[in-house]
Amino acid sequence: MLKKFAMMLGACVAALGLSGSASAEHFDFVPGMGPDPRAPEMASGDGTPYSWYYQSIHLDFSDFPDGRQDTTGHPTANGNVPYFIFDGTDTSPAGHCLEISFMGPEADSLYPSNFLQDLRFTFTDSHDNDLGWILDATLPAFDPNNPIQTTYSGVARLWIQNTGTTLTWHTKIADFDGNNGSWNQSAVMNIWRLEMNQTTCTSTASNNGIPFITIIGKTGSYTVCDESGTCTSGS
């Protein structure tokens, strides 16, 4: 009901031409829009050559309805589940600490539902089937006047380390309350590479309540472990 009200309200706003999208077209370096300032261990000294922050990857779930259910025992999906795959390869022997944060998009000119309920971040096999759970989050609407408090509602870390020629890894980002895409929801994903070794990456995550997984091995034979120490084989 709340979503429907928000959509109706948003539709009225859009019809009045009051969309907030006009502020979108810039590549900006402004306070509050960088990496999550609430991560205390990142408060200084992160200006290394290999740290970087890729901000605002737009995930538009409305376009991708999918019927898959996950197997992790978390809340039941509302209809089919639209999702994005976030995957990649690593041919470097260096390990990599990635902090993945999700936030609601800035006001959307077409789709008024600018918060997202029940986002689910999982790791999967090569066929996009869920193997384990990383994070559940509900993302509030982005408030440009209060960016820090309305962003980074969902934060998790991945430690990725290739021990062979290549490691191929797979994760899934689903709108579990997506109702087959009919809510027209979207989210924004930010990727931050932290200049940390595995121990620091995971211990500081744990100390700050940030869920994490480690993905270590090589294509065809790797292990994914969650923060509780439970491990799953991947391929």
Next chain:
Amino acid sequence: MKRFLRLGVNLGMSAAVLLTAATSLARVTWNLKPAGMGDYDWTLKQHWEFNRTGASSSLGNCVQNCNYHSYGADEPDVSWGTSDPNGNNRTAAPECLEIQTYAGIITANPDTVIDVKDQNGTWQLVNDDFGGGGSRISRARIWIDNLVTTMTFHMRIRAYSSVHNSDDFYVTTTRRDFGANVATARAACTSGQTTIPWVQVTDSPTSTVTFSSFH
């Protein structure tokens, strides 16, 4: 914002094809150490369509009628931080990014253009039709220097003309590691090569945008 299921696409396309396309498009891929690059280089690959309207440019004769895809607050954006609310320095190292468009799922030869705003706020062409031979894709390098005070950088990928407003394409953003020496890396990224059009964004003492002499 139906970026992926294009309006204007042949509605007679089979359901099977649409299903396949939808599944394959919903993917963001991050490859670390792409072929021929270093341990700390990476490529992020996404599928895009032009999701905004109203771009103007003399190239392609766009009169507020070309569609575009921006890099910005709610679109892909690489940031090197600034001071946080507590005043801690969060500035990271300068970086070299390489942006390239590729054939889409439907459009075999998308006609894209990479534009960047100069410090006066005027859109300037960085690249159109990279590589010649009938290719209409685009490629450019962006050097982003250390943040000193405040820096705003505007970039867009747009349709060459309104005829191509419905083109779809893949876009990759690649972080190129040219070493820890800033001067050497900056030159390797920009003025030290004549193959890939480039832009250099610096913030000393105020934001300055320098363009390569070739496009």
